[in-house]
Amino acid sequence: MNTLAEKLNDTLGPAAAFLSPKGRRIYFPYGGILGQGAEAKACDINATIGMAFEEDGSPLVMPCFSKGITLDKKAFLYAGSFGLPKLREVWREMQIEKNPSLVGKTFSNPVVTNALTHGLRVAAELFAGPEDTLVTPDLYWDNYSLIFGEALGVPQALFNTYTDGHFDAKAMKAQLLAPGDKKILILNFPNNPTGYTATDEDAAAIVAAVKEAADAGKRIVVLLDDAYFGLVYEKGVHNESLFAEFSDLSERVLAVKLDGTTKEDYVWGLRVGFITFAFKGATADQLKALEAKAAGNVRSCISNVSSIGQHLAIAAYADPGYRAQKKEKYDVLKARYDEIRRILAQHPEYADAFEAMPFNSGYFMCVKPKGVDAETVRKYLIEKYSTGTIVLSGLIRLAFSTIPTFKLARLFQNVADAINELRA
Ligand SMILES: Cc1ncc(COP(=O)(O)O)c(C=O)c1O
Incomplete structure:
Protein backbone atom coordinates (compact mmCIF):
# COMPACT_ATOMS: atom_id res chain seq x y z
CA MET A 1 0.00 0.00 0.00
CA ASN A 2 1.19 3.53 -0.74
CA THR A 3 2.78 5.19 2.29
CA LEU A 4 0.51 8.25 1.98
CA ALA A 5 -2.53 5.94 2.18
CA GLU A 6 -0.99 4.19 5.18
CA LYS A 7 -0.44 7.55 6.89
CA LEU A 8 -4.06 8.58 6.33
CA ASN A 9 -5.29 5.23 7.63
CA ASP A 10 -3.03 5.58 10.71
CA THR A 11 -4.44 9.06 11.30
CA LEU A 12 -7.97 7.66 11.10
CA GLY A 13 -7.02 5.02 13.67
CA PRO A 14 -10.05 2.94 14.71
CA ALA A 15 -12.18 4.98 12.26
CA ALA A 16 -10.23 3.35 9.40
CA ALA A 17 -12.42 0.29 10.06
CA PHE A 18 -15.21 2.17 8.32
CA LEU A 19 -13.23 2.16 5.06
CA SER A 20 -13.73 -0.31 2.24
CA PRO A 21 -10.65 -2.03 0.69
CA LYS A 22 -10.69 0.70 -2.00
CA GLY A 23 -11.19 3.36 0.64
CA ARG A 24 -8.09 2.08 2.44
CA ARG A 25 -5.95 2.28 -0.70
CA ILE A 26 -6.89 5.79 -1.82
CA TYR A 27 -4.81 8.85 -0.86
CA PHE A 28 -4.31 12.39 -2.03
CA PRO A 29 -1.01 12.64 -3.95
CA TYR A 30 0.41 15.65 -2.09
CA MET A 51 -2.64 25.06 -18.16
CA ALA A 52 -1.82 27.83 -20.67
CA PHE A 53 -1.19 31.52 -20.18
CA GLU A 54 -0.90 34.43 -22.59
CA GLU A 55 2.33 36.36 -23.11
CA ASP A 56 1.14 38.86 -20.46
CA GLY A 57 0.51 36.09 -17.93
CA SER A 58 -3.29 36.18 -18.11
CA PRO A 59 -5.18 32.89 -18.73
CA LEU A 60 -5.17 31.90 -22.39
CA VAL A 61 -8.93 31.76 -23.01
CA MET A 62 -10.99 32.12 -26.18
CA PRO A 63 -13.62 34.90 -26.19
CA CYS A 64 -16.14 32.43 -27.65
CA PHE A 65 -16.09 30.70 -24.26
CA SER A 66 -15.64 33.63 -21.87
CA LYS A 67 -18.29 35.87 -23.45
CA GLY A 68 -20.93 33.12 -23.12
CA ILE A 69 -21.04 33.44 -19.39
CA THR A 70 -24.45 35.12 -19.81
CA LEU A 71 -26.45 31.99 -20.59
CA ASP A 72 -30.10 31.17 -21.07
CA LYS A 73 -31.92 29.98 -17.91
CA LYS A 74 -32.13 26.48 -19.37
CA ALA A 75 -28.43 26.13 -18.69
CA PHE A 76 -29.42 25.59 -15.05
CA LEU A 77 -31.50 22.48 -15.81
CA TYR A 78 -30.15 18.93 -15.46
CA ALA A 79 -28.13 17.82 -18.46
CA GLY A 80 -28.89 14.09 -18.00
CA SER A 81 -26.37 11.31 -17.39
CA PHE A 82 -25.52 10.89 -21.10
CA GLY A 83 -24.93 14.63 -21.53
CA LEU A 84 -26.81 17.19 -23.59
CA PRO A 85 -27.89 15.57 -26.89
CA LYS A 86 -26.91 18.65 -28.91
CA LEU A 87 -23.40 18.69 -27.46
CA ARG A 88 -22.94 14.95 -28.08
CA GLU A 89 -24.02 15.41 -31.67
CA VAL A 90 -21.75 18.42 -32.25
CA TRP A 91 -18.74 16.72 -30.62
CA ARG A 92 -19.25 13.62 -32.76
CA GLU A 93 -19.35 15.74 -35.94
CA MET A 94 -16.26 17.64 -34.83
CA GLN A 95 -14.40 14.35 -34.23
CA ILE A 96 -15.05 13.33 -37.83
CA GLU A 97 -14.00 16.77 -39.09
CA LYS A 98 -10.76 16.68 -37.05
CA ASN A 99 -10.07 13.00 -37.84
CA PRO A 100 -10.91 12.40 -41.52
CA SER A 101 -9.96 8.71 -41.08
CA LEU A 102 -13.19 8.34 -39.09
CA VAL A 103 -15.31 8.99 -42.17
CA GLY A 104 -17.38 5.87 -42.84
CA LYS A 105 -16.31 4.15 -39.58
CA THR A 106 -18.76 2.93 -36.96
CA PHE A 107 -18.41 4.28 -33.44
CA SER A 108 -20.70 5.17 -30.54
CA ASN A 109 -22.04 8.56 -29.70
CA PRO A 110 -19.88 10.26 -27.11
CA VAL A 111 -21.13 10.23 -23.52
CA VAL A 112 -20.32 13.40 -21.59
CA THR A 113 -17.95 13.05 -18.63
CA ASN A 114 -16.73 15.52 -16.02
CA ALA A 115 -13.68 16.05 -18.25
CA LEU A 116 -10.96 13.49 -18.99
CA THR A 117 -9.97 12.35 -15.51
CA HIS A 118 -13.54 11.32 -14.84
CA GLY A 119 -13.73 9.68 -18.29
CA LEU A 120 -10.66 7.62 -17.40
CA ARG A 121 -12.24 6.62 -14.12
CA VAL A 122 -15.46 5.59 -15.88
CA ALA A 123 -13.41 3.51 -18.33
CA ALA A 124 -11.40 1.99 -15.49
CA GLU A 125 -14.53 1.00 -13.59
CA LEU A 126 -16.18 -0.43 -16.71
CA PHE A 127 -13.26 -2.41 -18.06
CA ALA A 128 -10.47 -2.98 -15.54
CA GLY A 129 -10.28 -5.24 -12.51
CA PRO A 130 -7.55 -6.58 -10.21
CA GLU A 131 -7.19 -9.64 -12.46
CA ASP A 132 -6.34 -7.48 -15.53
CA THR A 133 -3.19 -5.49 -16.30
CA LEU A 134 -2.88 -1.80 -17.10
CA VAL A 135 -0.12 -1.36 -19.70
CA THR A 136 1.47 2.09 -20.03
CA PRO A 137 4.77 3.51 -21.25
CA ASP A 138 7.20 4.21 -18.40
CA LEU A 139 6.77 7.94 -19.04
CA TYR A 140 3.11 8.52 -18.25
CA TRP A 141 0.73 10.89 -16.49
CA ASP A 142 0.91 9.78 -12.86
CA ASN A 143 -2.85 10.02 -12.28
CA TYR A 144 -3.25 6.76 -14.24
CA SER A 145 -1.68 4.96 -11.26
CA LEU A 146 -4.04 6.65 -8.83
CA ILE A 147 -7.13 5.86 -10.91
CA PHE A 148 -6.31 2.30 -11.91
CA GLY A 149 -3.86 1.10 -9.28
CA GLU A 150 -4.74 2.82 -6.05
CA ALA A 151 -8.48 3.33 -6.55
CA LEU A 152 -9.31 0.09 -8.32
CA GLY A 153 -6.43 -2.27 -7.56
CA VAL A 154 -5.48 -2.87 -11.20
CA PRO A 155 -1.80 -3.91 -11.49
CA GLN A 156 0.29 -1.77 -13.84
CA ALA A 157 3.00 -2.99 -16.23
CA LEU A 158 5.37 -0.46 -17.77
CA PHE A 159 7.23 -0.58 -21.05
CA ASN A 160 10.14 1.48 -22.32
CA THR A 161 8.75 4.66 -23.97
CA TYR A 162 11.43 5.59 -26.50
CA THR A 163 14.01 3.87 -28.56
CA ASP A 164 16.23 5.86 -30.95
CA GLY A 165 14.00 8.91 -30.54
CA HIS A 166 10.85 6.99 -31.46
CA PHE A 167 8.00 5.30 -29.60
CA ASP A 168 9.09 1.79 -28.60
CA ALA A 169 6.25 -0.25 -30.14
CA LYS A 170 8.28 -3.45 -29.70
CA ALA A 171 8.49 -2.98 -25.94
CA MET A 172 4.76 -2.24 -25.89
CA LYS A 173 4.03 -5.46 -27.79
CA ALA A 174 6.12 -7.50 -25.35
CA GLN A 175 4.00 -6.20 -22.43
CA LEU A 176 0.77 -6.91 -24.29
CA LEU A 177 1.96 -10.46 -24.96
CA ALA A 178 3.04 -11.06 -21.34
CA PRO A 179 0.93 -13.54 -19.29
CA GLY A 180 -2.66 -12.45 -18.63
CA ASP A 181 -5.64 -12.59 -20.97
CA LYS A 182 -6.90 -9.03 -20.76
CA LYS A 183 -4.78 -5.90 -21.12
CA ILE A 184 -5.83 -2.29 -20.71
CA LEU A 185 -3.45 -0.22 -22.84
CA ILE A 186 -3.29 3.57 -22.46
CA LEU A 187 -1.93 5.61 -25.36
CA ASN A 188 -1.62 9.35 -24.74
CA PHE A 189 -0.60 11.56 -27.68
CA PRO A 190 0.46 14.36 -27.38
CA ASN A 191 1.94 12.89 -24.25
CA ASN A 192 2.14 14.21 -20.73
CA PRO A 193 4.92 14.52 -19.56
CA THR A 194 7.07 14.21 -22.70
CA GLY A 195 5.23 16.29 -25.30
CA TYR A 196 5.76 13.46 -27.79
CA THR A 197 3.25 12.31 -30.40
CA ALA A 198 3.75 9.18 -32.48
CA THR A 199 5.07 9.84 -35.96
CA ASP A 200 3.14 8.29 -38.87
CA GLU A 201 5.71 5.50 -38.83
CA ASP A 202 5.34 4.96 -35.04
CA ALA A 203 1.55 4.96 -35.40
CA ALA A 204 1.66 2.15 -37.98
CA ALA A 205 3.99 0.11 -35.73
CA ILE A 206 1.73 0.65 -32.68
CA VAL A 207 -1.39 -0.47 -34.51
CA ALA A 208 0.39 -3.51 -35.99
CA ALA A 209 1.69 -4.50 -32.54
CA VAL A 210 -1.77 -4.35 -30.97
CA LYS A 211 -3.18 -6.39 -33.87
CA GLU A 212 -0.49 -9.04 -33.39
CA ALA A 213 -1.22 -9.30 -29.68
CA ALA A 214 -4.97 -9.54 -30.35
CA ASP A 215 -4.39 -12.21 -33.01
CA ALA A 216 -2.29 -14.10 -30.46
CA GLY A 217 -5.40 -14.32 -28.24
CA LYS A 218 -5.19 -11.26 -26.00
CA ARG A 219 -8.28 -9.19 -25.29
CA ILE A 220 -7.18 -5.55 -25.37
CA VAL A 221 -8.95 -2.38 -24.29
CA VAL A 222 -7.10 0.54 -25.89
CA LEU A 223 -7.74 3.78 -24.03
CA LEU A 224 -6.84 6.76 -26.20
CA ASP A 225 -6.20 9.71 -23.92
CA ASP A 226 -6.50 12.53 -26.46
CA ALA A 227 -6.40 15.36 -23.88
CA TYR A 228 -3.94 17.49 -25.90
CA PHE A 229 -5.40 16.64 -29.29
CA GLY A 230 -4.50 18.94 -32.18
CA LEU A 231 -1.39 20.50 -30.64
CA VAL A 232 1.09 18.95 -33.07
CA TYR A 233 3.96 21.18 -34.23
CA GLU A 234 5.94 19.11 -36.75
CA LYS A 235 5.30 17.49 -40.11
CA GLY A 236 5.30 13.67 -40.24
CA VAL A 237 3.75 13.50 -36.78
CA HIS A 238 0.46 11.60 -36.65
CA ASN A 239 -2.08 14.38 -36.32
CA GLU A 240 -5.21 12.26 -35.97
CA SER A 241 -6.34 10.17 -33.04
CA LEU A 242 -5.44 6.48 -33.30
CA PHE A 243 -9.10 5.81 -32.42
CA ALA A 244 -9.92 5.49 -36.13
CA GLU A 245 -7.35 2.71 -36.63
CA PHE A 246 -8.41 0.82 -33.50
CA SER A 247 -12.14 1.23 -34.16
CA ASP A 248 -12.22 -1.67 -36.62
CA LEU A 249 -8.92 -3.45 -35.96
CA SER A 250 -10.21 -6.63 -34.33
CA GLU A 251 -13.15 -8.14 -32.45
CA ARG A 252 -10.66 -8.60 -29.61
CA VAL A 253 -9.77 -4.88 -29.43
CA LEU A 254 -12.09 -2.34 -27.83
CA ALA A 255 -11.19 1.27 -28.64
CA VAL A 256 -12.17 3.86 -26.03
CA LYS A 257 -11.57 7.51 -26.87
CA LEU A 258 -11.23 10.01 -24.03
CA ASP A 259 -11.20 13.61 -25.09
CA GLY A 260 -12.70 16.94 -24.24
CA THR A 261 -12.59 20.67 -23.93
CA THR A 262 -10.03 20.93 -21.10
CA LYS A 263 -6.68 21.26 -22.85
CA GLU A 264 -7.56 21.55 -26.52
CA ASP A 265 -10.07 24.37 -25.98
CA TYR A 266 -8.17 25.92 -23.04
CA VAL A 267 -11.00 25.66 -20.49
CA TRP A 268 -9.42 23.64 -17.68
CA GLY A 269 -12.06 24.43 -15.09
CA LEU A 270 -15.05 23.89 -17.38
CA ARG A 271 -15.02 20.11 -16.77
CA VAL A 272 -16.57 18.86 -20.00
CA GLY A 273 -15.14 15.72 -21.61
CA PHE A 274 -16.31 12.69 -23.55
CA ILE A 275 -15.98 8.93 -23.72
CA THR A 276 -16.59 7.17 -27.05
CA PHE A 277 -16.45 3.46 -27.95
CA ALA A 278 -15.79 1.31 -31.02
CA PHE A 279 -14.76 -2.22 -31.95
CA LYS A 280 -14.69 -4.24 -35.14
CA GLY A 281 -18.12 -5.49 -36.13
CA ALA A 282 -19.90 -3.57 -33.36
CA THR A 283 -23.65 -3.30 -33.96
CA ALA A 284 -25.65 -0.18 -33.22
CA ASP A 285 -27.22 -1.99 -30.24
CA GLN A 286 -23.85 -2.99 -28.85
CA LEU A 287 -22.58 0.57 -29.07
CA LYS A 288 -25.77 1.86 -27.42
CA ALA A 289 -25.21 -0.70 -24.63
CA LEU A 290 -21.71 0.66 -24.03
CA GLU A 291 -23.09 4.21 -23.95
CA ALA A 292 -25.68 3.05 -21.39
CA LYS A 293 -22.96 1.39 -19.28
CA ALA A 294 -20.99 4.65 -19.27
CA ALA A 295 -24.04 6.77 -18.49
CA GLY A 296 -25.01 4.31 -15.72
CA ASN A 297 -21.60 4.75 -14.18
CA VAL A 298 -21.95 8.55 -14.44
CA ARG A 299 -25.38 8.36 -12.79
CA SER A 300 -24.10 6.17 -9.97
CA CYS A 301 -21.34 8.64 -9.17
CA ILE A 302 -22.08 12.26 -10.12
CA SER A 303 -25.56 11.88 -11.64
CA ASN A 304 -24.71 14.23 -14.51
CA VAL A 305 -22.11 16.73 -15.67
CA SER A 306 -22.52 20.51 -15.26
CA SER A 307 -25.19 21.72 -17.64
CA ILE A 308 -23.69 25.23 -17.62
CA GLY A 309 -20.38 23.91 -18.92
CA GLN A 310 -22.12 21.92 -21.66
CA HIS A 311 -24.23 24.91 -22.74
CA LEU A 312 -21.13 27.09 -22.88
CA ALA A 313 -19.41 24.53 -25.09
CA ILE A 314 -22.41 24.30 -27.45
CA ALA A 315 -22.43 28.09 -27.76
CA ALA A 316 -18.67 28.29 -28.33
CA TYR A 317 -18.71 25.62 -31.06
CA ALA A 318 -21.52 27.45 -32.86
CA ASP A 319 -19.65 30.75 -32.61
CA PRO A 320 -18.34 31.94 -36.01
CA GLY A 321 -15.11 32.99 -34.29
CA TYR A 322 -14.32 29.56 -32.77
C1 LIG B 1 -2.60 13.16 -20.24
C2 LIG B 1 -3.70 13.77 -19.48
N1 LIG B 1 -4.91 13.19 -19.51
C3 LIG B 1 -5.94 13.70 -18.82
C4 LIG B 1 -5.78 14.83 -18.05
C5 LIG B 1 -6.95 15.32 -17.25
O1 LIG B 1 -7.70 16.25 -17.88
P1 LIG B 1 -9.00 16.86 -17.23
O2 LIG B 1 -8.59 18.11 -16.57
O3 LIG B 1 -9.89 17.05 -18.41
O4 LIG B 1 -9.57 15.88 -16.26
C6 LIG B 1 -4.55 15.47 -17.98
C7 LIG B 1 -4.36 16.65 -17.13
O5 LIG B 1 -3.30 17.06 -16.75
C8 LIG B 1 -3.48 14.93 -18.72
O6 LIG B 1 -2.27 15.50 -18.70
Missing part, protein backbone atom coordinates in the same frame (compact mmCIF):
# COMPACT_ATOMS: atom_id res chain seq x y z
CA GLY A 31 3.94 14.72 -3.05
CA GLY A 32 3.47 14.39 -6.84
CA ILE A 33 2.78 17.08 -9.41
CA LEU A 34 0.48 18.92 -6.99
CA GLY A 35 3.06 19.09 -4.22
CA GLN A 36 5.84 20.15 -6.58
CA GLY A 37 3.56 22.80 -8.10
CA ALA A 38 2.79 24.19 -4.64
CA GLU A 39 6.50 24.48 -3.87
CA ALA A 40 7.00 26.51 -7.06
CA LYS A 41 4.05 28.82 -6.54
CA ALA A 42 6.07 31.95 -5.79
CA CYS A 43 8.70 31.42 -8.51
CA ASP A 44 9.45 34.05 -11.17
CA ILE A 45 9.42 31.39 -13.84
CA ASN A 46 6.84 28.76 -13.03
CA ALA A 47 6.95 25.94 -15.57
CA THR A 48 4.97 23.50 -13.45
CA ILE A 49 1.40 24.18 -14.50
CA GLY A 50 -0.62 22.07 -16.95
CA ARG A 323 -11.97 28.22 -35.43
CA ALA A 324 -10.02 31.46 -35.87
CA GLN A 325 -9.65 31.90 -32.10
CA LYS A 326 -8.49 28.32 -31.69
CA LYS A 327 -5.88 28.81 -34.42
CA GLU A 328 -4.72 31.99 -32.69
CA LYS A 329 -4.14 30.12 -29.41
CA TYR A 330 -2.43 27.24 -31.22
CA ASP A 331 -0.09 29.81 -32.78
CA VAL A 332 0.87 31.11 -29.31
CA LEU A 333 1.96 27.62 -28.22
CA LYS A 334 3.59 26.81 -31.58
CA ALA A 335 5.67 30.01 -31.36
CA ARG A 336 6.97 28.87 -27.96
CA TYR A 337 7.76 25.41 -29.34
CA ASP A 338 9.70 27.02 -32.22
CA GLU A 339 11.56 29.23 -29.76
CA ILE A 340 12.61 26.19 -27.71
CA ARG A 341 13.88 24.49 -30.87
CA ARG A 342 15.82 27.68 -31.67
CA ILE A 343 17.28 27.89 -28.13
CA LEU A 344 18.38 24.24 -28.17
CA ALA A 345 19.98 24.66 -31.62
CA GLN A 346 21.74 27.85 -30.53
CA HIS A 347 23.14 26.26 -27.36
CA PRO A 348 24.77 22.94 -28.24
CA GLU A 349 26.63 23.21 -24.89
CA TYR A 350 23.35 22.46 -23.08
CA ALA A 351 23.79 18.87 -24.23
CA ASP A 352 26.59 18.55 -21.61
CA ALA A 353 24.07 19.39 -18.87
CA PHE A 354 20.94 17.64 -20.07
CA GLU A 355 19.40 15.56 -22.81
CA ALA A 356 16.25 17.00 -24.38
CA MET A 357 13.81 14.09 -24.68
CA PRO A 358 11.96 13.66 -27.99
CA PHE A 359 9.11 16.18 -28.24
CA ASN A 360 6.99 17.52 -31.07
CA SER A 361 3.60 18.50 -29.62
CA GLY A 362 1.43 19.39 -26.63
CA TYR A 363 2.04 21.60 -23.58
CA PHE A 364 5.35 20.19 -22.31
CA MET A 365 8.84 18.98 -23.04
CA CYS A 366 11.23 17.09 -20.77
CA VAL A 367 14.95 17.16 -20.15
CA LYS A 368 17.04 14.45 -18.51
CA PRO A 369 19.80 15.96 -16.34
CA LYS A 370 23.26 14.43 -16.73
CA GLY A 371 25.24 13.37 -13.68
CA VAL A 372 22.81 14.71 -11.11
CA ASP A 373 19.47 13.63 -9.74
CA ALA A 374 16.42 15.41 -11.24
CA GLU A 375 14.79 16.03 -7.85
CA THR A 376 17.96 17.72 -6.55
CA VAL A 377 17.93 19.98 -9.64
CA ARG A 378 14.23 20.80 -9.17
CA LYS A 379 14.78 21.92 -5.56
CA TYR A 380 17.91 23.91 -6.46
CA LEU A 381 16.08 25.61 -9.35
CA ILE A 382 13.44 26.89 -6.94
CA GLU A 383 15.90 28.01 -4.28
CA LYS A 384 18.61 29.60 -6.41
CA TYR A 385 16.82 30.52 -9.66
CA SER A 386 13.18 31.01 -8.61
CA THR A 387 12.27 28.56 -11.35
CA GLY A 388 9.57 25.95 -10.86
CA THR A 389 9.60 22.66 -12.73
CA ILE A 390 8.05 19.22 -12.28
CA VAL A 391 10.00 15.99 -11.83
CA LEU A 392 8.44 12.79 -13.16
CA SER A 393 10.20 9.47 -13.71
CA GLY A 394 13.66 11.04 -13.34
CA LEU A 395 12.93 13.75 -15.94
CA ILE A 396 12.42 17.47 -15.51
CA ARG A 397 9.17 18.51 -17.19
CA LEU A 398 8.98 22.07 -18.53
CA ALA A 399 5.47 23.38 -19.25
CA PHE A 400 6.07 25.86 -22.07
CA SER A 401 2.29 26.35 -22.20
CA THR A 402 2.68 28.61 -19.17
CA ILE A 403 5.90 30.48 -19.97
CA PRO A 404 5.88 33.59 -22.17
CA THR A 405 8.23 33.33 -25.14
CA PHE A 406 10.61 35.99 -23.84
CA LYS A 407 11.27 33.98 -20.65
CA LEU A 408 12.07 30.68 -22.37
CA ALA A 409 15.75 31.44 -22.99
CA ARG A 410 16.20 32.21 -19.29
CA LEU A 411 14.34 29.05 -18.30
CA PHE A 412 16.74 26.84 -20.28
CA GLN A 413 19.79 28.80 -19.17
CA ASN A 414 18.65 28.40 -15.53
CA VAL A 415 18.20 24.65 -15.95
CA ALA A 416 21.63 24.25 -17.57
CA ASP A 417 23.34 26.49 -14.98
CA ALA A 418 21.67 24.65 -12.08
CA ILE A 419 22.84 21.27 -13.35
CA ASN A 420 26.37 22.50 -14.03
CA GLU A 421 26.64 24.10 -10.58
CA LEU A 422 25.35 21.01 -8.80
CA ARG A 423 27.90 18.85 -10.62
CA ALA A 424 30.82 21.21 -10.00
